[in-house]
Amino acid sequence: EDIHHAKALDARGIGYIxxxxxxxIWGLENGYALMVGGSEEHVDRAMPLFDALRPEGPRSEGFVHAGPIGAGHYSKMVHNGIEYGLMQAYAEGFELLEATELVENVPAVIEAWSRGTVVRSWLLDLLVRALKDDPELSGISGWTQDSGEGRWTVEEAIRNAVPVPVISAALFARFASRQETSPSMKAVSALRNQFGGHSTSRADAALDQVKAAAR
Structure with missing residues (x-):
């Protein structure tokens, strides 16, 4: 779309970046990271605006002229794909900590990771913040939307024959979060029942466990 818009505007003598x-929502306070595509001339002309919006400090740490028209949005797409993977990894770690009886204070563990560890990040800081408000996230539904960038990243990875298993898995986890029931897992359960007589419901599985314990 960027290339299409740029051509349409160029015909009218209007530049496009x-x-x-x-x-x-924190960008207003901390500054925004900016990934820009367009000609050198047009980007330089808009640089005062970019300098006003980016974080304080070296320009290279919050701004990049990534390439020609389209490169800015493409870079942001990949950025968001990476974000999907990072969030999913933190979420899976949180769930595992919650599942074990060994760890007694999950929010404190995650907060301890926020300084000095190799997994520290702003995303982790936000998870710490969320857990302070609701230590078990009991007030939040697991239903998770995707805004499109993860899909586009996976589509581009396929088009360029680049393996992105982590980003793909994170995207598919969001799809799974929106299912009240899973047709695919119903099929797996049916197949296990067909070839091995395995239970197809929680009640049947619990009954099987009782029978096994009584033997």
Missing amino acids: DCGVSGG
Whole structure:
């Protein structure tokens, strides 16, 4: 779309640049990371605006002229794909900590990771913040939307024959979160029942465990 828009505007003598923006609702306070595509001339002309929006400090740590028209949004797409994978990894770690009886204070463990560890990040800081408000996330539904960038990243990976198993798995986990029941897992359960007589419901599985314990 960027290339299409740029051609349409160029015919009218209007320049075009695209800019992927990261920083979320905190960008107003901390500055926005900016990934820009377009000609050198047009990007330089808009640089005062970019300098006003980016974080304080070296320009290279919050701004990049990524390439020609489209490169800015493409870079932001990949950024968001990586974000999917990072969030999913933190989420899976949280669930495992919650599942074991050995760890007694899950929010404290995650907060301890926020300084000095190799997994520290702003995303982790946000998880710490969320757990302070609701230590078990009991007030939040597991239903998770995807805004499109993860899908586009996977589609581009396929088009370029680049393996992205982590990003793909994170995207598919969001699809699974929106299912009240899983037709595919019903099929797996049916197949296990057909070839091995395995239970097809929680009640049947519990009954099987009782029978096994009584033997």
